[in-house]
Amino acid sequence: MIHTRDISYSYDNKQFFNFPDIFCKGGEQMLILGQSGIGKSTLLHILGGLLRPKQGEVMIGDVSTNGLTNAALDRFRGKNIGIIFQRNHFLSSLNVVENLMMTQRLSGTNIDRSAAMNILDRLELKHKYDSKTNDLSEGEKQRVTIARALINKPKLILADEPSSALDDKNCEKVISLLDEQAKAINAALVVVTHDARLKNIIPNQIELS
Amino acid sequence: MNLFRLAWRNVISNPLNLILSVVLFALGIGLINYLLLVNTQLKDKFDKNLADIDMVIGAKGSPLQMILCNMYHIDNPTGNISIKNAKPFLRPNHPLIKRSVPLSLGDSYKSFRIVGTNHSILELYDGQIQNGKLWTGGLEATIGYAAAQEAGLRMGDQFVSSHGFDDELDMTHDHAKFKVVGILKPTGSVLDQLILVPSAAIWEVHDHSAEAMGKEDHDHDHDHDHDHSGHEHHHHDHHEHVHDNTIEDLLSHEDEEITSILVQFKNRTNFQALNMPRNINENTDLQAASPAIEINRLYSMIGVGTEAIRYLAFLIAFVSALSIFISLFKSLRERKYELALMRVSGGTKGGLLFLILAEGVILAIIGYVVGIFLSHLAMSFTGQFMSRAYRYQFEAWNFGKNELILLVLSIALGMIAALIPAIKASSTDIHKTLSGK
Numbered sequence: 001m002i003h004t005r006d007i008s009y010s011y012d013n014k015q016f017f018n019f020p021d022i023f024c025k026g027g028e029q030m031l032i033l034g035q036s037g038i039g040k041s042t043l044l045h046i047l048g049g050l051l052r053p054k055q056g057e058v059m060i061g062d063v064s065t066n067g068l069t070n071a072a073l074d075r076f077r078g079k080n081i082g083i084i085f086q087r088n089h090f091l092s093s094l095n096v097v098e099n100l101m102m103t104q105r106l107s108g109t110n111i112d113r114s115a116a117m118n119i120l121d122r123l124e125l126k127h128k129y130d131s132k133t134n135d136l137s138e139g140e141k142q143r144v145t146i147a148r149a150l151i152n153k154p155k156l157i158l159a160d161e162p163s164s165a166l167d168d169k170n171c172e173k174v175i176s177l178l179d180e181q182a183k184a185i186n187a188a189l190v191v192v193t194h195d196a197r198l199k200n201i202i203p204n205q206i207e208l209s
Numbered sequence: 210m211n212l213f214r215l216a217w218r219n220v221i222s223n224p225l226n227l228i229l230s231v232v233l234f235a236l237g238i239g240l241i242n243y244l245l246l247v248n249t250q251l252k253d254k255f256d257k258n259l260a261d262i263d264m265v266i267g268a269k270g271s272p273l274q275m276i277l278c279n280m281y282h283i284d285n286p287t288g289n290i291s292i293k294n295a296k297p298f299l300r301p302n303h304p305l306i307k308r309s310v311p312l313s314l315g316d317s318y319k320s321f322r323i324v325g326t327n328h329s330i331l332e333l334y335d336g337q338i339q340n341g342k343l344w345t346g347g348l349e350a351t352i353g354y355a356a357a358q359e360a361g362l363r364m365g366d367q368f369v370s371s372h373g374f375d376d377e378l379d380m381t382h383d384h385a386k387f388k389v390v391g392i393l394k395p396t397g398s399v400l401d402q403l404i405l406v407p408s409a410a411i412w413e414v415h416d417h418s419a420e421a422m423g424k425e426d427h428d429h430d431h432d433h434d435h436d437h438s439g440h441e442h443h444h445h446d447h448h449e450h451v452h453d454n455t456i457e458d459l460l461s462h463e464d465e466e467i468t469s470i471l472v473q474f475k476n477r478t479n480f481q482a483l484n485m486p487r488n489i490n491e492n493t494d495l496q497a498a499s500p501a502i503e504i505n506r507l508y509s510m511i512g513v514g515t516e517a518i519r520y521l522a523f524l525i526a527f528v529s530a531l532s533i534f535i536s537l538f539k540s541l542r543e544r545k546y547e548l549a550l551m552r553v554s555g556g557t558k559g560g561l562l563f564l565i566l567a568e569g570v571i572l573a574i575i576g577y578v579v580g581i582f583l584s585h586l587a588m589s590f591t592g593q594f595m596s597r598a599y600r601y602q603f604e605a606w607n608f609g610k611n612e613l614i615l616l617v618l619s620i621a622l623g624m625i626a627a628l629i630p631a632i633k634a635s636s637t638d639i640h641k642t643l644s645g646k
Contacts, residue, residue, distance in 0.1 A: 041643075041644045042644075045640045045643070045644065048553070050552075050553065050639050050640045050643065051640040070558070071557045071558070071559070074552060074555055074556065074557045074558075075555055075557070077553065077554075077555055078553075078554050078555015078556070079555065083553055085550075085643060087546075089546040089547060089549075089550050090547070090550070091215065091547055091550070091551070092222065092544075092547065093215070093218035093219045093221075093222035094210070094215065094218055098210055101210040102210050102215060102551075102554070103554045103555075104210075105210050105211055105212075106551055106554040106555040106556040106560070107554060107555035108555060111210060148554075
């Protein structure tokens with residue numbers, strides 16, 4: 001579950017962003033829509049604990065991220081938030097399953113290879129477990145990214161423009177996959193996008209302006 | 210899967226950078242360690258062979274050459290001295306001299322030196338008999354451990370000596386055969402590579418050869434006095450006489466020659482003893498030299514070269530640290546998303562700092578291992594060369610305290626090289642990096 005109150009941000013006290021309050025329960029989805037430059041990424045980074053808001057509060061589960069020290073916030077993020085970025089980046093010296101295991105390790109969860117293989121299986125990637133991430137197709141990369149966001153069973157899954165590079169068919173497929181997987185672990189799914197196609201898929205929406 | 214393994218994977222996933230850093234690092238560490246190995250082993254050998262000898266007396270020439278020839282057996286003799294001249298220093302009951310060992314050099318077997326001397330030489334090097342007995346008279350030979358091993362001589366074997374220190378000259382004294390009557394225990398000193406025979410045996414062998422070769426050989430010797438000093442002959446008259454190899458027997462043959470005398474003083478800080486070499490040099494036809502002084506002179510001569518190589522090694526070590534620094538720094542740019550991603554996944558700043566430091570240390574340790582291996586490999590080649598050229602045995606594959614110190618230094622160097630990249634990595638602004646700002 002995620003809940004924000006009165007969050008705002010400013011770059012160098014010049015560009016001011018005031019964001020609407022967001023509320024999304026576990027197992028539900030929310031779409032945050034907005035054009036470029038309106039502060040979508042900034043909001044996503046605040047929700048994901050990558051950036052601290054100048055004002056306001058972000059509650060994830062029953063924890064306010066304001067009260068966490070930087071190192072504690074790193075740990076909290078690792079355990080409770082899964083983020084899918086617009087571009088797919090991996091630890092390129094590791095293979096697919098090792099990337100997932102490293103994600104477990106970095107969050108402080110115990111390394112569980114069978115859980116990692118399980119998720120790969122659910123995302124039809126099991127046969128690619130020992131591939132180098134650079135050798136994957138774009139579609140496979142995106143699914144590994146999704147697997148990585150899910151591996152620690154987070155309370156919140158954030159997706160930044162997950163569909164921007166996809167055609168209509170794959171767009172729908174990926175969103176429903178995300179939705180399905182988020183529901184399976186009862187996580188709140190927040191998708192930030194400018195992609196109008198998603199309006200028809202996720203009914204719960206907020207438009208930034 | 211942990212940060213250290215990730216660091217390892219990161220290091221090996223970039224083979225070209227890896228090779229460059231490792232090769233440079235290995236060169237630096239290897240060169241330093243090789244110098245240390247050669248230095249300690251040479252010093253060890255030289256110190257062991259000093260054997261508390263305070264003075265060497267021989268024919269006039271280069272004092273260093275005389276020391277190298279008579280104590281270390283790696284150079285040719287400066288010439289011979291007559292027993293008549295040497296007599297005062299060989300006399301028992303000399304007020305200043307505790308022990309004096311007469312040496313007669315000039316022959317060899319399979320490039321192991323044959324030394325005509327008496328049993329007092331054993332006391333210099335703590336020589337003990339392992340098999341058989343000590344040489345006493347006639348053509349008996351008691352041989353050092355390494356000489357026995359490498360020349361393949363066993364108890365009861367007979368061999369002919371060849372003139373000079375080189376087998377290839379094919380100048381053998383084939384009329385006189387030495388017989389191995391004893392083999393010594395290994396001492397780790399130069400004694401191991403010597404073939405010990407009675408002083409008189411050298412005269413006898415050369416007596417016959419002089420006769421066989423006729424007058425020509427003598428002329429030859431006089432013409433090329435110094436160049437051929439290694440092949441110096443002991444010319445003398447015939448004696449039908451049984452030698453018992455005692456000092457009295459030696460002293461009674463005033464017309465014969467020996468090569469040198471190794472002297473230990475009763476009290477080496479005694480004023481008269483300290484002045485003795487100078488007195489000998491100024492007042493007699495003999496030459497006296499102090500091994501400690503000559504060897505120090507040698508060290509200081511070699512020292513200039515090793516000093517230069519040492520600076521070169523440190524320069525390479527610095528460049529190799531620089532290459533680790535550059536390779537890590539460059540990789541940060543390529544890996545900035547990866548590093549940001551690690552932070553997103555829960556990695557702390559400290560974790561990233563550790564990761565990059567670990568990469569630097571891993572590079573340094575690989576370089577260290579390769580360098581140490583190379584240095585010992587080089588040492589084993591050096592050892593082979595030294596053993597061929599000088600019959601000196603070197604231990605190539607023993608590891609010592611220096612290696613441990615170098616390991617600590619390498620780790621420190623790797624860390625220092627990685628420190629700035631590590632700090633930069635840990636202070637990456639993830640928000641800026643991920644939003645492409």
